[in-house]
Amino acid sequence: MFAEILVAALLVxxxxxxxxxxxGLIKLPDLMTRLHAPTKASTLGVGGALIASMLHAIVWRNxxxxxELLITLFLFxxxxxxxxxxxxxxxxxxxxxxDLPPTGTDRDWATLDLSEExxxxxxxxxxxxxxxx
Amino acid sequence: MIAAALTFxxxxxxxxxxxxxxxxxxAPSIPDRVLALDTMVVNMIALIVIYGISIGTGLYFEAAxxxxxxxxxxxxxxxxxxxxxxxxx
Numbered sequence: 001m002f003a004e005i006l007v008a009a010l011l012v013x014x015x016x017x018x019x020x021x022x023x024g025l026i027k028l029p030d031l032m033t034r035l036h037a038p039t040k041a042s043t044l045g046v047g048g049a050l051i052a053s054m055l056h057a058i059v060w061r062n063x064x065x066x067x068e069l070l071i072t073l074f075l076f077x078x079x080x081x082x083x084x085x086x087x088x089x090x091x092x093x094x095x096x097x098x099d100l101p102p103t104g105t106d107r108d109w110a111t112l113d114l115s116e117e118x119x120x121x122x123x124x125x126x127x128x129x130x131x132x133x
Numbered sequence: 134m135i136a137a138a139l140t141f142x143x144x145x146x147x148x149x150x151x152x153x154x155x156x157x158x159x160a161p162s163i164p165d166r167v168l169a170l171d172t173m174v175v176n177m178i179a180l181i182v183i184y185g186i187s188i189g190t191g192l193y194f195e196a197a198x199x200x201x202x203x204x205x206x207x208x209x210x211x212x213x214x215x216x217x218x219x220x221x222x
Contacts, residue, residue: 004134004135005134007135007138008134008135008137008138009138011135011138011139011141011142011183011186012138012141012142014142014179015141015142015144015145015146016145018145018146018149018175018176018179019145019146019148019149021149021172022148022149022150022152022153022172022176023152025152025153025156025168025169025172026152026155026156031162031164031165031168034165034168035168038168038171038172038175042149042172042175042176043175045179046175046176046178046179046182049142049179049182049183050179050182052186053182053183053185053186056135056186057191060189061189061191063191065191065194067191067194067195067197067198068182068194070198071178071182071194071197071198071201074198074201074202074205075175075178075201078201078205079175081205081209082171082205082208082209082212085208085209085212085213085216086164086167086168086171086208086212088212088216089163089164089167089212089215089216090162090164092215092216093162093163093164093215094162111216
């Protein structure tokens, strides 16, 4: 009975979170704010559904299934990477060089710098041996 | 009680997929389309998992796992294509 209440509550909460995430996709005004809704709310909703599925498998089918944990781990790892790439694509598409703060080096921002030459790494001199200050 | 919660979750994720589909069709810019497709993949994974709960089998988790992987790779490839005009440089 307690497990039934827990699984039902997790399913309802995950559905509400996913609906909020998808609604934020059409509600929010700008792409940079619109990125927040799917990457946070929808990912949390899917996590709730996957935990509900794990509990259901443990209680009703008497088997521990680790696939859900794998899917959850994969989704939680990949959602920020996708959001970062979409934000970079948006920056390359819409923003110009004056809209961003200076980088502090002689290279421009990575999404604006479209030159072919590879970036040279900046070498810092090694510090004195001993305790780091 | 679980049946009612499953119906509610099916409705929520179904509406989410429909909102994403609407966004894919009527999007203001191309990164918006990629974002809507990525959200649609996430909602579809949840739909597959909930369907697995409702018929009481663990058969569909491999499908959800493959869906997550291909969705991630395709989103990153599309964003990379917008960013650089090429996928593998």
